[in-house]
Amino acid sequence: MQTDFQPNQKNSQPEKLKPATLRVSVIIPCHNEEKHISECFDSLLNQALPADSYELIVIDDGSSDNTVAIVKGYVAKNPGRMTFYQQNHAGPALARNKGARAAAGKVLAFLDADMNFAPDFLEKLIAPVEAGEATGTFTLDEFVANPENRWSRGWNVCYYLPPGRRVPENLTDTESTVFRAITREAFWQVGGYDSAGYHDDHTVAKKLGQTAQRVDGAICYHYNPGTAKEVFASAVWIGKSEGHPHNLKEWLRRTPPGSLKRGIARARQEHEPFYVIFDQVYSFGILTGMFRRYILKGNHAR
Numbered sequence: 001m002q003t004d005f006q007p008n009q010k011n012s013q014p015e016k017l018k019p020a021t022l023r024v025s026v027i028i029p030c031h032n033e034e035k036h037i038s039e040c041f042d043s044l045l046n047q048a049l050p051a052d053s054y055e056l057i058v059i060d061d062g063s064s065d066n067t068v069a070i071v072k073g074y075v076a077k078n079p080g081r082m083t084f085y086q087q088n089h090a091g092p093a094l095a096r097n098k099g100a101r102a103a104a105g106k107v108l109a110f111l112d113a114d115m116n117f118a119p120d121f122l123e124k125l126i127a128p129v130e131a132g133e134a135t136g137t138f139t140l141d142e143f144v145a146n147p148e149n150r151w152s153r154g155w156n157v158c159y160y161l162p163p164g165r166r167v168p169e170n171l172t173d174t175e176s177t178v179f180r181a182i183t184r185e186a187f188w189q190v191g192g193y194d195s196a197g198y199h200d201d202h203t204v205a206k207k208l209g210q211t212a213q214r215v216d217g218a219i220c221y222h223y224n225p226g227t228a229k230e231v232f233a234s235a236v237w238i239g240k241s242e243g244h245p246h247n248l249k250e251w252l253r254r255t256p257p258g259s260l261k262r263g264i265a266r267a268r269q270e271h272e273p274f275y276v277i278f279d280q281v282y283s284f285g286i287l288t289g290m291f292r293r294y295i296l297k298g299n300h301a302r
Contacts, residue, residue: 018104020184023053024126025105029095031061033113034070036145036223041074043116045081048123056082057099058113062089067113093193093200100184100192106130109181110201111220116145118219125181125218134213136182142166145221151231152224154278157270166222176212177205197241198234231278232285239289246294251287259283 026044030037044056056078058071068086075082085098100108107126111117121139128134146152147164156163167176178201190207193200205211225231238244252258263279266272 018102020104020106022055022105023049023130024055024107024109024122024181025099025103025184026054026056026109026111026122027096027099027103028056028058028111028113029061029092029099030058030063030067030071030113031089031092032063032065032067034063034066036114036116037067037070038074039116040111040113041082043118044111044122045074045078046119047117048120051081054122055104057085057102058082059085059087059095059099061087061092061095091195091197091200093195093203096201097192100187103184106184107181108184108187110179112222114145114223116221121218121220125215128213128215129181129183135186135208135210136179136212137215137218138167138176138178138180138212139215139218139220140167140169140171141217141219143219143221145223146226149224149226150274151226151228151278153272154275154282155224155231157266157272157275158278158282166224171214173214174211176214177202179204179212180218182212196243198238199241199243202243228281231281232288235282235285236289236292239286239291240293241289244286244290246290251290254283254287254290256280256283 028040028044033040041056047054058075060068060071071084075084083102085102087095087098096110107129109122109125125137125139128137142165144152144156144164144166153163155161156165161167162169182204186208187204190204192204194203194207196203225234244250253262259279259282260276263276266279267275
């Protein structure tokens with residue numbers, strides 16, 4: 001385990017990178033992910049790629065639950081395949097950059113600890129990158145891991161996503177600003193991720209001036225927030241992120257009356273009555289995040 005990371009390090013090209021001796025480095029930031037991280041690791045350690053062609057780099061972002069103990073257990077059982085770093089809570093952008101600095105892969109894959117993956121996921125995700133056909137890729141086949149959960153369904157309604165999907169079926173190569181895989185060279189060409197809060201995984205595409213290429217058939221499952229507490233926490237993070245609007249209109253539309261009006265309309269439209277309650281929790285979280293960011297002058301880390 002490594003603990004040498006300082007959160008105030010600049011997002012610039014490291015003076016010396018490891019030799020690129022592996023096909024891909026999988027970088028996984030985590031913060032209080034004890035519920036799903038074992039499922040994530042189990043699926044990634046059993047990929048179709050040869051075990052000696054990829055590595056898992058896990059960066060804990062100041063977890064307060066049992067995440068660290070779980071990760072240490074996996075690292076101990078998988079020496080040489082997994083590396084673990086820890087940092088004080090600073091957000092996933094800085095955690096991902098830390099992992100990228102330690103990577104030995106020619107391709108970097110940025111995945112989340114609340115995801116799990118089909119056995120051929122990595123192979124399909126990186127194929128266009130390795131062939132020189134793309135700088136980076138995203139998968140069209142990212143599905144909701146908990147579609148039966150009513151809070152999870154509310155999340156899809158909130159973001160106008162089809163039931164059971166995390167990515168719209170018609171998303172094109174010119175629309176995806178989230179790279180799931182990217183060449184190490186291109187990633188460091190723009191200095192990695194900027195710390196911007198909830199949308200920090202969009203910052204590399206913005207700086208590169210290009211979007212990710214779509215890959216079909218790289219199947220994965222991603223958990224939506226599944227409790228009122230999780231929805232609220234995610235909404236707080238969104239509300240205090242740099243890219244979230246904080247004008248008077250947004251403040252008003254997130255008040256209980258504004259949320260109720262919108263929630264009823266969306267619940268009727270989607271035949272999802274529970275969405276009325278969902279939107280109250282979500283909007284209160286957004287308001288809380290905006291208050292912490294713009295009134296209390298807090299940072300945008302989750």
